Amino acid sequence: xxxxxxxxxxxxxxxxxxxxxxxxxxxxxxxxxxxxxxxxxxxxxxxxxxxxxxxxxxxxxxxxxxxxxxxxxxxxxxxxxxxxxxxxxxxxxxxxxxxxxxxxxxxxxxxxxxxxxxxxxxxxxxxxxxxxxxxxxxxxxxxxxxxxxxxxxxxxxxxxxxxxxxxxxxxxxxxxxxxxxxxxxxxxxxxxxxxxxxxxxxxxxxxxxxxxxxxxxxxxxxxxxxxxxxxxxxxxxxxxxxxxxxxxxxxxxxxxx
Amino acid sequence: xxxxxxxxxxxxxxxxxxxxxxxxxxxxxxxxxxxxxxxxxxxxxxxxxxxxxxxxxxxxxxxxxxxxxxxxxxxxxxxxxxxxxxxxxxxxxxxxxxxxxxxxxxxxxxxxxxxxxxxxxxxxxxxxxxxxxxxxxxxxxxxxxxxxxxxxxxxxxxxxxxxxxxxxxxxxxxxxxxxxxxxxxxxxxxxxxxxxxxxxxxxxxxxxxxxxxxxxxx
Amino acid sequence: xxxxxxxxxxxxxxxxxxxxxxxxxxxxxxxxxxxxxxxxxxxxxxxxxxxxxxxxxxxxxxxxxxxxxxxxxxxxxxxxxxxxxxxxxxxxxxxxxxxxxxxxxxxxxxxxxxxxxxxxxxxxxxxxxxxxxxxxxxxxxxxxxxxxxxxxxxxxxxxxxxxxxxxxxxxxxxxxxxxxxxxxxxxxxxxxxxxxxxxxxxxxxxxxxxxxxxxxxxxxxxxxx
Numbered sequence: 264x265x266x267x268x269x270x271x272x273x274x275x276x277x278x279x280x281x282x283x284x285x286x287x288x289x290x291x292x293x294x295x296x297x298x299x300x301x302x303x304x305x306x307x308x309x310x311x312x313x314x315x316x317x318x319x320x321x322x323x324x325x326x327x328x329x330x331x332x333x334x335x336x337x338x339x340x341x342x343x344x345x346x347x348x349x350x351x352x353x354x355x356x357x358x359x360x361x362x363x364x365x366x367x368x369x370x371x372x373x374x375x376x377x378x379x380x381x382x383x384x385x386x387x388x389x390x391x392x393x394x395x396x397x398x399x400x401x402x403x404x405x406x407x408x409x410x411x412x413x414x415x416x417x418x419x420x421x422x423x424x425x426x427x428x429x430x431x432x433x434x435x436x437x438x439x440x441x442x443x444x445x446x447x448x449x450x451x452x453x454x455x456x457x458x459x460x461x462x463x464x465x466x467x468x469x470x471x472x473x474x475x476x477x478x479x480x481x482x483x484x485x486x487x488x489x490x491x492x493x494x495x496x497x498x499x500x501x502x503x504x505x506x507x508x509x510x511x512x513x514x515x516x517x518x519x520x
Numbered sequence: 521x522x523x524x525x526x527x528x529x530x531x532x533x534x535x536x537x538x539x540x541x542x543x544x545x546x547x548x549x550x551x552x553x554x555x556x557x558x559x560x561x562x563x564x565x566x567x568x569x570x571x572x573x574x575x576x577x578x579x580x581x582x583x584x585x586x587x588x589x590x591x592x593x594x595x596x597x598x599x600x601x602x603x604x605x606x607x608x609x610x611x612x613x614x615x616x617x618x619x620x621x622x623x624x625x626x627x628x629x630x631x632x633x634x635x636x637x638x639x640x641x642x643x644x645x646x647x648x649x650x651x652x653x654x655x656x657x658x659x660x661x662x663x664x665x666x667x668x669x670x671x672x673x674x675x676x677x678x679x680x681x682x683x684x685x686x687x688x689x690x691x692x693x694x695x696x697x698x699x700x701x702x703x704x705x706x707x708x709x710x711x712x713x714x715x716x717x718x719x720x721x722x723x724x725x726x727x728x729x730x731x732x733x734x735x736x737x738x
Numbered sequence: 739x740x741x742x743x744x745x746x747x748x749x750x751x752x753x754x755x756x757x758x759x760x761x762x763x764x765x766x767x768x769x770x771x772x773x774x775x776x777x778x779x780x781x782x783x784x785x786x787x788x789x790x791x792x793x794x795x796x797x798x799x800x801x802x803x804x805x806x807x808x809x810x811x812x813x814x815x816x817x818x819x820x821x822x823x824x825x826x827x828x829x830x831x832x833x834x835x836x837x838x839x840x841x842x843x844x845x846x847x848x849x850x851x852x853x854x855x856x857x858x859x860x861x862x863x864x865x866x867x868x869x870x871x872x873x874x875x876x877x878x879x880x881x882x883x884x885x886x887x888x889x890x891x892x893x894x895x896x897x898x899x900x901x902x903x904x905x906x907x908x909x910x911x912x913x914x915x916x917x918x919x920x921x922x923x924x925x926x927x928x929x930x931x932x933x934x935x936x937x938x939x940x941x942x943x944x945x946x947x948x949x950x951x952x953x954x955x956x957x958x959x960x961x962x963x
Contacts, residue, residue, distance in 0.1 A: 327859050354865035364860035368878045368954075377874060378864040430864060580893065580939030581932050582900030584911050589932070592924045671803070678805035682904065689808055696815070706819040713808050720803035 276339075278303045278434060278465055279324065284333035286316065286323055293319050294489035296333070301434070306466045308480035308497065310473070312512060315486045317469040318361075321436045324467070325349075325356045338433060354382055357427030361439040363419040365411040371398075371422045372407040375429045383430065390429070397425035401455050417448025424455060435459065437468040473516050477501055485509045524707060527695045534691030535715055541605065541687060542674040545612035549669065552613065553620020560625045571621065578618035583676045587611040591683050608680035612673050619669045627662035628654065660734055667727030671720050678716070688712060746923040747930050750913070757913035758934055764827075764907065765899045768834040769892050775835070776842025777877075783847050794843070801840035806901050809833045814905060830905035838895050845887045849880035882954055889946035893939045900935075910934050 277300035286293045294316035301307050309317050322328040324335055329344035336342070340352055366374050375397055376390040385393070398404040401421035411419055420440055427435060437456065441449045453475050460466060460479045470476065476483055476497050483497040485506075493500055493509045501517070504510045524531075559571030578586070591607035594600075602610075631654050639649040681690035692712035696705050747754075783794035801809065810833040817824060824832065853876055861871040881888075903912035914931035918924045 322859075325863055327862060350865050350867055352865075353863055356863070358860070358863035360856055360860060362854075362856050364854070364856035366857065366860070366875055366879075368882055378861075378866065381870050381874060382865045426864075576940070577936060580897075580936045582897045582911060582935060584900045584903070585914065585928065585932060585935065588911075588915060588918070589924070589928045592918060593928050596922070596924050675803075675805040678807045679901070681807065689805065689811075692808075693811070706816050709808070709812050709816055713804050713812055716805055716808060717800050717803045721799055724803065 275302065277301055278338055279467070280334075280336040281324075282334040282336070284320075284323065284335060285331050286319060286328065287331050292489055294486070297486075297491055298333075299484060299491065299494060301465060301467060303433070303465050304463050305481045306460045306464075306468065306479055307482045307484060308476040309467070309469045309484045309486060310471070310476060310512070310516075311486035311492075316489050317486055318438050320486075321358070321438050321467065321469060324436060325353050325358060350382075354430055355433050357430055357432035357435040359420070359423050359427055359435070359437045359440045361442050363411070363416070363423045363443070365419050365422055365426070367411050370408050370410055371403070371414065371425075374411070374422055375426045378426070379429050394425070394429055397428045400428065400458075401425045402451075415448060416444045417451045420444060420448075420452050421455060424452075424459075428459075434465045434467060437466065437470065439469055439471065441470065441472060471516070473501065473513075485512065487512065524695075524711060527699075527708075530691055530695060531688070531711065531715070534686070534688040535719070537686070537691075538674065538677055538688040539719075541609055541680065541685075542612065542670065542677045545609050545616055545677070546666075546670050546673050548609070548613035549616025549620045549673065550666070552617035554624050556617060556621035557624025557628065560621060561628050575618045575621045578615055581615075583611065583615050584679050584682065586614055587679055587683060590614075604680065604683050604685035607683065608677065608685050612676055612680075615676060616669055616673045619672060620666065623662050623665045623669060624658075626665065627658035630661045631657050664727045664731035664734065667723060667730065671723050671727075674720060674723070675716070688715065742925055742929075743923075744926050744930070746921055747917075747926050750917045750921075750927075753908075753917070754910075754913055754930065754934075757908055757910045760907060761896070761899050761909040761934075761938070764831055764834065764902055764909065765892075765896045768831060768838055768899070769895050771835045772838035772842045772891075772895070773888075775839040776846050777880075779839060779843040780846035780850055783843060784850055798840045798843050801836055802844075806833060806837045806898055807904060809837060810901060810905055826906040830902040830907050833905070834895065834898050834902065837898060838891065841891050841894065842888075845884045845891060846880060849884035850876070852883045853879045885946070885950060885954070889942055892942050896935065896938055896942070 279301040281297055281299050284297045285295050297320065299307075309320070311317055319328060323330050323344075324337065324342065326342050326344035326349040334341060337352060338355065340348065342352060343349065365371075366377070369377060372391070372394055375394040376387070379385045379390040379393065380387060395404060395407065398407050401424055403418060403421050403425070406414060406418060406422075409418075411422070414422065424440075440456070441452050444452065449472070453472060456466070456468070456475070457479050468476075468480070480497045483493075483495065483500045484491055485493040485500060485504075485508075487508050493504060493506050500509060501513055504513055556571045556574055559567045560575065562568050562571075587608060590611045591602060591604070594607070594610075595602055635653055635657065636649055639653040640646075644652070677687060678689040680687055681693065684690070686694065689712060692708050696708045699705050699708065779794055779797065782790055783798070785791050785794070810829065813824065813833050814826075814829045817829075857875055857879065858871065861875045866874070899909055900911035902909050903915060906912075908916075910931050914927050918927040921927075
């Protein structure tokens, strides 16, 4: 049984359990033997150099990619990309993509209400009302009738967050949510994510924003070369990393020449 | 099967005629199309409008209709009996010229404005800019879609069989008549179809290769 | 000198009306069928199974490189050899639909390829089933991307319908040919028939542009649409 360093909350059943998971495309191994747990209400930030399989890992958690060995258990259900129950599982996991992936043929409001209506079976009235709540949450109530092509990158990403929230998921996953944004809009998105964390949302965030990881994250996982190098409180990893590779990474990110 | 071998000479001749008439029609279409396409990029509104109507007109008239018009109508008008070859060539050229004008317009518009400005700034006259800078670049862009026009023209040339011009399709139909009752009567149609598919596929591939090469160069 | 006089057409306006109806009917039917088959064949061409994909490629390359007259002759004269005798109308419709399907397949294939992979992922991540994913997210976008080419192909079908006279269908080109050979007023006949085709095609163009503005409200707003 692995212990979870830096954890002060009372141990309950974790919402997400990842047991020695391996993912490969053909002969190419993306990540190998990954294990960790996420407790409800925790904000876990995954950091590491590009191309170490962080994004692919998030895709595996909601079955957009299959895994070759190991086990991912979400709220007691085993994640299997090829099984029928994957749909019921994905309803409970919200996903925010690097490139937003808003539906370009629908307005912002329709983007948010489509899945609650079609997947959860909500009435249009209820879905619209709840969507407007979400728009207030992301401070975009004045842009609800705009099409994605009329929104800035930061606005699009906030709509994407509203879209995920509307499904009332028990886990929110963020795949480099600010990497494709103009520098001036990054702050807006991070502020909303911070609010979500304060509301007690369980979040799994892949990001390069070390400031966010330090302030908002309960835990930080450093991945490199397809394995977890270090796992602990963000301040710990950032100030005195135990591993040499973590140290190098932290230095390169925090103190770029 | 054996019967078909007896007719293989006729088939080759038919194919030759099909390739020839579509080639002649394509050249005429390219000449007319270049003028019309040039007109469609003109600065003068009236020229753009007239040439646009020309292109849109032939785009909305079926080849068969143009063919009948040229073959029967022009004969009636001029009193000169046009041969099936001449009539078919004119009809195919008119239809092709509308497509070619689109190709030429697209090619000319693909050349960045900066090219013209750069050339003018070196003191070239307007015609020199067109001749030495714009067209040499535009023609490279035009060739792949022009290959597509050739394939269309080649396919459309089969309609000349309707007015009795003996090209590949008509050759097939005539052979089919003369072997009626034999097992070869269906086979001959399959053979004709296969010849068209192979020829057009080969030409299309050539066009695609030219396009890829262009992409590489650019 | 030829004396152009549309008066000579009057006795044939009744048959022209039927000819236009036939042209419209066969064009609309072939368009409708080839859109359905085209979407399905596009999915076949993008299938994960290599042999299925190759079948799709084979169909498209064979049919679109073959003149439609030759396809029509194959159906009209060829199928009876196998004991299948089709009426002129069904033969013509089959040829026109098969031909248009090949082009529709390519139109929809490039449409599907233009929809980004992220759209599939986003919809799946929201828990949509495959049916919901295609119905609400992918097909509306494919339709929107293919919209302009779709209009061109519909004009292509109307142009192709002229060949149906060979299958003894009394459409507009057949009317022109028959009427001309009765009254020898070829100029008037072609003028009227040509006008019919021109009006039909321009109607398609106008409807396409107007409908496009209504359906795709964002068109004026720029962006990828």
